[in-house]
Amino acid sequence: MKSLWAPWRLPYLKGKKAKACIFCLGPRADDRRRHVLHRNRSTFVIMNAYPYSNGHLMVAPYRHVANLNKLPSAVLGELLATTQLAISALQAVYAPDGFNVGINFGKAAGAGIEAHLHLHIVPRWNGDTNFMSTVAGVRVIPEGLDHAYTQLLPRFRRRAK
Ligand SMILES: [Zn+2]
Numbered sequence: 001m002k003s004l005w006a007p008w009r010l011p012y013l014k015g016k017k018a019k020a021c022i023f024c025l026g027p028r029a030d031d032r033r034r035h036v037l038h039r040n041r042s043t044f045v046i047m048n049a050y051p052y053s054n055g056h057l058m059v060a061p062y063r064h065v066a067n068l069n070k071l072p073s074a075v076l077g078e079l080l081a082t083t084q085l086a087i088s089a090l091q092a093v094y095a096p097d098g099f100n101v102g103i104n105f106g107k108a109a110g111a112g113i114e115a116h117l118h119l120h121i122v123p124r125w126n127g128d129t130n131f132m133s134t135v136a137g138v139r140v141i142p143e144g145l146d147h148a149y150t151q152l153l154p155r156f157r158r159r160a161k
Contacts, residue, residue: 022046023060023116035149037089038156042075043082045156047145050112053122054143055094055152057086060118067105068117079119086121089155096123 025036025044035047037057048056059082061075068076087099100122104111 021064021116022049022113023058023118024064025062032149035145037149037152038082038085040078040082040085043078045082045086047149047152048120049145051145053124053128055090055096055121055123055148057090057121057152058118059083059086059121060116064116066115066117068103071117083119083121085156089152090121090123092155093151094123097126098124100124 022034023046025031025034025039028039030036031039035049036044037047038045042063043059043061046058046060048058059079061071061079063071063075065071071079083101087101090096090099101119103117103119105117106114
């Protein structure tokens with residue numbers, strides 16, 4: 001799969017792995033730079049720096065665990081509640097026709113970062129696969145991350161408890 005214009009995917013595609021786990025968050029002061037949209041009690045929402053579509057978000061627990069079995073049920077519940085919040089924000093900003101929501105466990109399943117589980121939320125639009133992705137073999141992501149962050153952030157602030 002090639003991209004017409006997605007410069008932020010380049011470092012990823014070149015295979016340079018960051019030393020620090022991107023899902024182990026630092027101070028809140030870094031949230032804008034790292035595109036963290038929302039912090040809940042045990043989970044948070046972060047934008048995917050290598051998105052598959054506009055508004056590709058990820059929800060993760062603060063705890064650095066690879067497996068769902070390592071998460072207490074309260075955190076599991078919050079993971080889904082935070083996902084619900086993220087979907088509401090995406091619906092308000094992008095009005096997509098659908099979503100892919102899921103977790104990849106292990107490289108064989110497509111996980112880019114295996115050590116810290118994260119749930120993907122990918123907005124989908126009618127025709128987005130049959131037009132560019134499958135027919136032409138390319139993917140177009142017209143919107144920059146900073147712009148998307150600015151659009152989405154108020155939606156989370158409004159709904160935060
Ligand atoms: Zn981590």
